[in-house]
Amino acid sequence: MRTAFYISDGTAITSEVFGHALLSLFPVEFNHITIPFVETAEQAEKVNDKIAKKFKETGERPLVFYTIVNLDVREIISNSVGINYNFLDQFVAPLEKILGIPAKPEKHRTHSIHEKTYDIRIEAVNYALANDDGANLDNYGEADIILVGVSRSGKTPTSLYLALQYGIKAANYPFTEEDMGDMLRLPARLRHFKSKLFGLTIAPERLHQIRSERRANSRYASMRQCRMELREVENLYRRESIPFLNSTKFSVEEISAKILAETGLQRKKY
Amino acid sequence: MRTAFYISDGTAITSEVFGHALLSLFPVEFNHITIPFVETAEQAEKVNDKIAKKFKETGERPLVFYTIVNLDVREIISNSVGINYNFLDQFVAPLEKILGIPAKPEKHRTHSIHEKTYDIRIEAVNYALANDDGANLDNYGEADIILVGVSRSGKTPTSLYLALQYGIKAANYPFTEEDMGDMLRLPARLRHFKSKLFGLTIAPERLHQIRSERRANSRYASMRQCRMELREVENLYRRESIPFLNSTKFSVEEISAKILAETGLQRKKY
Numbered sequence: 132m133r134t135a136f137y138i139s140d141g142t143a144i145t146s147e148v149f150g151h152a153l154l155s156l157f158p159v160e161f162n163h164i165t166i167p168f169v170e171t172a173e174q175a176e177k178v179n180d181k182i183a184k185k186f187k188e189t190g191e192r193p194l195v196f197y198t199i200v201n202l203d204v205r206e207i208i209s210n211s212v213g214i215n216y217n218f219l220d221q222f223v224a225p226l227e228k229i230l231g232i233p234a235k236p237e238k239h240r241t242h243s244i245h246e247k248t249y250d251i252r253i254e255a256v257n258y259a260l261a262n263d264d265g266a267n268l269d270n271y272g273e274a275d276i277i278l279v280g281v282s283r284s285g286k287t288p289t290s291l292y293l294a295l296q297y298g299i300k301a302a303n304y305p306f307t308e309e310d311m312g313d314m315l316r317l318p319a320r321l322r323h324f325k326s327k328l329f330g331l332t333i334a335p336e337r338l339h340q341i342r343s344e345r346r347a348n349s350r351y352a353s354m355r356q357c358r359m360e361l362r363e364v365e366n367l368y369r370r371e372s373i374p375f376l377n378s379t380k381f382s383v384e385e386i387s388a389k390i391l392a393e394t395g396l397q398r399k400k401y
Numbered sequence: 402m403r404t405a406f407y408i409s410d411g412t413a414i415t416s417e418v419f420g421h422a423l424l425s426l427f428p429v430e431f432n433h434i435t436i437p438f439v440e441t442a443e444q445a446e447k448v449n450d451k452i453a454k455k456f457k458e459t460g461e462r463p464l465v466f467y468t469i470v471n472l473d474v475r476e477i478i479s480n481s482v483g484i485n486y487n488f489l490d491q492f493v494a495p496l497e498k499i500l501g502i503p504a505k506p507e508k509h510r511t512h513s514i515h516e517k518t519y520d521i522r523i524e525a526v527n528y529a530l531a532n533d534d535g536a537n538l539d540n541y542g543e544a545d546i547i548l549v550g551v552s553r554s555g556k557t558p559t560s561l562y563l564a565l566q567y568g569i570k571a572a573n574y575p576f577t578e579e580d581m582g583d584m585l586r587l588p589a590r591l592r593h594f595k596s597k598l599f600g601l602t603i604a605p606e607r608l609h610q611i612r613s614e615r616r617a618n619s620r621y622a623s624m625r626q627c628r629m630e631l632r633e634v635e636n637l638y639r640r641e642s643i644p645f646l647n648s649t650k651f652s653v654e655e656i657s658a659k660i661l662a663e664t665g666l667q668r669k670k671y
Contacts, residue, residue, distance in 0.1 A: 133500070142658040148418040151671055152468060153492055155510040157500060163671045167658040192499075198422060214499060222423050222486065229464075229484060230403070234426040241425050242654040249652055256558045263530075288526045291561055295653070382519055383565070384512040388412040388437040401421055401433045 134162040134185045138178060138197040138208055142242045143167040149218050150196035161194075169199070175207035182211045200236045248298050248400040255294035255301075255399070262302035263287055271302055271324045276396055278303040279321065280331035281360040282351075283341045285378040285386060289331070292383040297391070298399030306364055315363035317371055329390055330368040330375030335361055337379045404432040404455045408448060408467040408478055412512045413437040419488050420466035431464075439469070445477035452481045470506045518568050518670040525564035525571075525669070532572035533557055541572055541594045546666055548573040549591065550601035551630040552621075553611045555648040555656060559601070562653040567661070568669030576634055585633035587641055599660055600638040600645030605631055607649050 135154060137146040143165050154161055164185075169175050185193050195213035199205035209215055223234050239245060262270055264287065271277060276293070278286040278301055286303035293299040310318055321328060335357040342352035350356055368375040374393055378386050391398060405424060407416040413435050424431055434455075439445055455463050465483035469475040479485055493504050509515060532540055534557065541547060546563070548556040548571055556573035563569040580588055591598060605627040612622035620626055638645040644663055648656050661668060 142654050144654060144658070145418055145422040147671065148415055149489075152415040152511055153489055153496065156489070156493060156504040156506050157496070157502060158505045159500065159502065165658075165661070167662055194496075194499075216492065218488075218492065219419075219423055219426070222488065223426060226423065226427070226464075229462075230427060230429065232427060232429065235428045236426050239655075241422055242652060244650060244652040244655070246652070253558055253653075256561065260530075260533075260557065287530065288523055288565070291526065292565060295558070295562060295565065380514060382512060382514040382516070383523075384412050384414060385509075385514070388414070388435075391435070392437055401417065 132160055132162045132189070133191045134164060134189065134193040136178075136182060136185075136193055136195045136197075136213060137163070137165040138169055138195060138199065139167055140170050140199050140201050140204055141167065141239050143198075144242050145198050145219075146196040150194070150216070153196075153216075154194075169204055169208070170201065172203050172207060175204045179207060179211045182213045186212050200238045246400065251298040251399045252295060255298045256291065258300045259290040259294040259302070263290065265304040267302075268304075268320050271320070271327070273300055274302040274324070274327055275300045276329055276390070276394065277301070277321070277324055277327045278331060279306060279328055279364075279373070280333075280375075281306055281338070281357075281364055283338060283345070284331045284333045285383070286331055288383045289378075289386050289390070292387050293390070296387070296400070299396060306360070306367075308360075311360070311363055315367045317367060325371070325373070328373045329394060330364065330373045331386070332361055332365055332368070332375055332377050334377070334379040402430055402432045402459070403461045404434060404459065404463040406448075406452060406455075406463055406465045406467075406483060407433070407435040408439055408465060408469065409437055410440050410469050410471050410474055411437065411509050413468075414512050415468050415489075416466040420464070420486070423466075424464075439474055439478070440471065442473050442477060445474045449477060449481045452483045456482050470508045516670065521568040521669045522565060525568045526561065528570045529560040529564040529572070533560065535574045537572075538574075538590050541590070541597070543570055544572040544594070544597055545570045546599055546660070546664065547571070547591070547594055547597045548601060549576060549598055549634075549643070550603075550645075551576055551608070551627075551634055553608060553615070554601045554603045555653070556601055558653045559648075559656050559660070562657050563660070566657070566670070569666060576630070576637075578630075581630070581633055585637045587637060595641070595643070598643045599664060600634065600643045601656070602631055602635050602638070602645055602647050604647070604649040 137143045137150055139146050166178055182193050193213040196216045197208050198219050280286050282305050290301040290303045293301045338357040339354045346352050407413045407420055409416050436448055452463050463483040465481055466486045467478050468489050497503055550556050552575050560571040560573045563571045608627040609624045616622050
């Protein structure tokens with residue numbers, strides 16, 4: 132199996148995302164190795180030794196994806212025995228021409244605490260935790276969005292992702308049997324913030340499966356109960372014109388991107 | 402201000418990360434617009450209209466970063482009036498030659514629920530929530546890592562990031578005054594899992610500031626208390642040889658990358 136290295140004097144997240152996207156186009160497996168925070172010439176030489184060792188072991192030149200601000204470190208890695216992808220570099224000169232200004236690389240400008248919106252993101256994470264699962268109905272005024280849906284339809288991971296990645300304050304509220312009675316009605320508390328509501332739904336089969344992993348053979352996990360709850364919430368979304376999406380086939384990344392695209396909600400971080 | 406568009410028939414996360422990394426090299430601000438899930442020719446034409454409109458409004462050709470698997474959609478976007486960066490494309494042919502196999506692009510291969518490790522990540526998020534803040538000491542056997550430190554030293558956001566991004570099950574345990582007494586000793590429960598412990602510490606000034614936002618003028622937030630607690634935990638880490646890092650200047654992304662690099666912990670997702 133060929134090895135792919137991801138190297139940076141920062142977190143190496145950018146190298147990973149780029150390399151992963153490129154390699155995902157090929158129907159083979161790779162052995163992934165990330166080496167972040169390579170900040171000195173000495174560390175860079177050691178990285179090159181690792182690349183050389185892997186080449187010797189496998190007989191295949193490793194792929195090396197890197198973004199490095201420090202010039203000395205970059206120079207060393209660019210001379211590794213791997214197949215080197217300094218993938219940002221070739222875009223810099225043309226972009227300098229277009230923008231009419233020289234690039235001014237600085238370390239840790241992405242994925243760092245120095246990003247202007249860093250504190251906003253951490254505050255949003257704390258908000259999501261404090262307002263998870265209907266735990267706290269007093270702070271909905273602060274919410275950027277309130278995710279609603281039945282238990283285990285994907286509200287909590289989505290709230291956390293929106294907070295961590297985008298600095299969006301997402302509360303979430305689970306509709307329970309108590310809310311349902313004869314027919315699910317919108318709780319008064321939520322009605323007050325109706326413009327912030329976004330509904331999630333999910334296929335009954337998938338919900339049954341997820342709930343069964345949690346509480347096998349319970350009424351809570353039964354197909355009958357899952358179907359009933361989902362029918363009620365979907366009827367509510369339609370009756371009250373609450374925008375919603377079916378999360379069955381989507382990851383938290385996809386659900387979050389769809390919510391942003393559909394609601395026009397402004398993210399705090401790019 | 403020049404506009405940067407991020408376009409994809411998936412989440413557009415890859416385009417965003419690449420574009421953001423490139424633009425962060427330049428000391429100017431950009432207006433960012435993401436348009437994910439552009440999956441039909443009709444939608445692509447509408448995107449091109451938006452790009453053209455922005456050009457007309459600003460007099461500056463927008464930058465357009467895109468990765469698109471669907472051929473028709475890609476063809477249309479590549480003819481937008483913007484400055485188009487189909488940044489993966491030029492790497493594909495050379496890589497096909499190196500690997501000796503043709504690329505086989507499939508939609509939604511990254512950031513999608515179809516990734517093999519998706520369920521592991523969601524399980525890890527649920528684990529992090531259930532084992533946050535010392536809430537549950539029974540499941541430490543399942544933990545990949547247990548973050549320890551005083552209240553507000555960064556344990557919770559780091560646990561969630563490790564779970565969401567890497568599928569790592571991270572519990573966290575806050576040392577409290579009860580644990581301290583005369584001198585902070587390692588609680589018996591934690592000693593049993595000592596090999597999994599990783600400590601966080603933080604500058605007293607920063608801790609004082611964070612705690613003051615939460616409970617101003619409390620003993621909890623006082624400089625004296627912050628200094629005392631941090632001295633105790635740092636002494637403990639050294640005495641017990643628990644690896645630790647100072648989170649003061651680092652983002653959750655950086656803390657997580659450093660923990661992975663230092664501990665050699667295997668991530669479940671790349």
